Amino acid sequence: MKTMKALAVYRLLDLEQGHEDLSEYLLVNCAGYYEAEESFGATHRLYGRKDWYLAFNRAGRMKYMHKKLMYDIRENMVFIYAPNDEQYYGQADDNPIENYWVHFTGYGAASIMEKLGLTSGVYHVDKDLTDYFEKMIDELANKFYGFEAASAAWLLVILTEVARYAHSKVGPVSTADRRYSEIAKTVQYIKDNYHRKITIKELAELSHFSVSYYCSIFRDILKKSPQQYLLEYRLYRASDLVIRTRLSIREIAAMCGYNDQLYFSKKYKQFLDAHLPSIGKCIVTPIKRHPMTQV
Numbered sequence: 001m002k003t004m005k006a007l008a009v010y011r012l013l014d015l016e017q018g019h020e021d022l023s024e025y026l027l028v029n030c031a032g033y034y035e036a037e038e039s040f041g042a043t044h045r046l047y048g049r050k051d052w053y054l055a056f057n058r059a060g061r062m063k064y065m066h067k068k069l070m071y072d073i074r075e076n077m078v079f080i081y082a083p084n085d086e087q088y089y090g091q092a093d094d095n096p097i098e099n100y101w102v103h104f105t106g107y108g109a110a111s112i113m114e115k116l117g118l119t120s121g122v123y124h125v126d127k128d129l130t131d132y133f134e135k136m137i138d139e140l141a142n143k144f145y146g147f148e149a150a151s152a153a154w155l156l157v158i159l160t161e162v163a164r165y166a167h168s169k170v171g172p173v174s175t176a177d178r179r180y181s182e183i184a185k186t187v188q189y190i191k192d193n194y195h196r197k198i199t200i201k202e203l204a205e206l207s208h209f210s211v212s213y214y215c216s217i218f219r220d221i222l223k224k225s226p227q228q229y230l231l232e233y234r235l236y237r238a239s240d241l242v243i244r245t246r247l248s249i250r251e252i253a254a255m256c257g258y259n260d261q262l263y264f265s266k267k268y269k270q271f272l273d274a275h276l277p278s279i280g281k282c283i284v285t286p287i288k289r290h291p292m293t294q295v
Helices: 109-116 130-142 147-166 178-193 200-207 211-222 226-244 249-255 261-279 281-289
Strands: 004-010 027-036 042-045 052-059 062-066 069-073 077-081 087-091 097-105 121-124
Touching: 004 130, 027 130, 027 147, 052 130, 052 147, 062 077, 062 121, 069 077, 097 130, 097 147, 109 147, 121 147, 130 147, 178 200, 178 211, 178 226, 200 211, 200 226, 211 226, 226 249, 226 261, 249 261
Parallel strands: none
Antiparallel strands: 004 027, 027 097, 042 087, 052 077, 052 097, 062 069, 062 087, 077 121
């Protein structure tokens, strides 16, 4: 008789296709582990998921396919799938395995992975990552105050450990590029003050950069302008209010930094047209309760 022990914890209701959530820099969607004594076959997602997937094989052998090539996954090896990559992985034989996994997203996820030199593929890690995974899983399971930030912090530790061993950089390294910390500071400032008027000059001064240099490195790191990020973040917050409250569109517009309700309605409709698949079908019903003409 086949036996399997498994645990999965979720930040929100999980969908098979996953979640892309750009409201935060880094978010753990779900995480867990499983132990299997005999082969339970393989998982195959032809079109992948909308979020990132990382798995740490603590014991046993697994198989992992990427770009039609099959890899043999041994003890203390990690494999990663980027969003929308075809996924195929499972036990390689009937011997026991123990595997930890995490799905994650966020507007900074791709930048973090790029900075760490990580993408879809297989990585050797000469270290047991179990303790980090279990602390991340505990945060997600208990959902105490700040659990999203705490689980993301443990995820960053895991990603950093994988990158260090993958690139043989386990000793001291130079101080991180100041540009990233300054841009992160202004992103947090936007999130704390999106409800009021924010100028690019204000953000540049906060980072101690000129306006032109600030805009240049912001786009280089986040792949969009500061203005576009501010617009998208305000509209993501508006979407959350549409779903969770029965506030009028005028009230929601004012709470998200818009004095002109008609302009807000226009931008919000454009935003939904572009992002509806990533926001999820659950947003459609609340919108009907808040027509754009509502006062």
